[in-house]
Amino acid sequence: MSCILHIETSTAVCSVAVSEEGQSIFVKEDFQGPSHAVSLGVFVDEALSFVDNHAMLLDAVAVSCGPGSYTGLRIGVSMAKGVCYGRNIPLIGIPTLEVLSVPVLLYQELPDDALLCPMIDARRMEVYAAVYDRSLVVKRKTLADIVDENTYLEYLDKHPVYFFGNGATKCRDKITHPNAHFIDNIYPLAKMMFPLAEKAVANRDYKDVAYFEPFYLKEFVATQPKKLL
Structure with a gap:
């Protein structure tokens, strides 16, 4: 160490x-x-x-x-x-975005097939986001996303996806899929x-x-x- x-x-x-x-x-x-x-x-x-x-x-x-x-x-x-x-x-x-994911992995109870989507606010309906599994293996690299109801469907249709970070709050009204979960106060x-x-x-x-x-x-x-x- x-x-x-x-x-x-x-x-x-x-x-x-x-x-x-x-x-x-x-x-x-x-x-x-x-x-x-x-x-x-x-x-x-x-x-x-x-x-x-x-x-x-x-x-x-x-x-x-x-x-x-x-x-x-x-x-x-x-x-x-x-x-x-x-x-x-x-x-x-x-x-x-990996730093953002650490407290979620340490302190949240997540299903085995959960995916993590940390988000950094990029103003308007834009965020910088990536998608990881529970081992922080990259499922989608970091991109600048303009968020609407279809942005993460390919993941939401197959997995529970957890959204967090200072860009996630403004996406609640757009991402309404039943597999979408939002975690507040993650920095x-x-x-x-x-x-x-x-x-x-x-x-x-x-x-x-x-x-x-x-x-x-x-x-x-x-x-x-x-x-x-």
């Missing part, structure tokens, strides 16, 4: 956590944002002081890498890179990143600190129709 600093800034919530031996041991969260430019530096300084004061060796930094807020992701990734450079430790990038939080980060460490799945960017800023946006940007 490793000691990892986690940074999550993809939505209006700003959060920082430290995990060691697979357990969250330090957490700071601000739900009053977006206030990443003000809060993140303070939270990271407190987290690093906590690590140093307890004579722990920080092994890596994990950062949520999108999709999400353009500004929030830039701030979070810049901070993560700075810590990695300063301490000469590796960088881990965790997809935001991407740093303290939920550690299972995914530990897996990345075990697989040595690290990012190039010099060139890493949130995929929302590069690969994802570059492939979307201009009207969604």
Whole structure:
């Protein structure tokens, strides 16, 4: 197991956590944002002081890498890179929609054939969403969806599908299939990143600190129709 600093800034919530031996041991969260430019530096300084004061060796930094807020992701990734450079430790990038799924998998009772559809609000009736099974195997990659009653029928006709995240609330009136279930108050939080980060460490799945960017800023946006940007 490793000691990892986690940074999550993809939505209006700003959060920082430290995990060691697979357990969250330090957490700071601000739900009053977006206030990443003000809060993140303070939270990271407190987290690093906590690590140093307890004579722990920080092994890596994990950062949520999108999709999400353009500004929030830039701030979070810049901070993560700075810590990695300063301490000469590796960088881990965790997809935001996977981070959103962790509390659902940990704390919700789901049927064996359930599918998860985390959603990040993209304004109007648009969301960034993906579809996973209970093992977080991708059943449909992240896309920008314009949501109507037919958007997820191919999954809803065969499985119970659980929708959550800050983009899900506005979809309740559109997605009325009997297999559609909505879970409220699910946020991407740093303290939920550690299972995914530990897996990345075990697989040595690290990012190039010099060139890493949130995929929302590069690969994802570059492939979307201009009207969604």
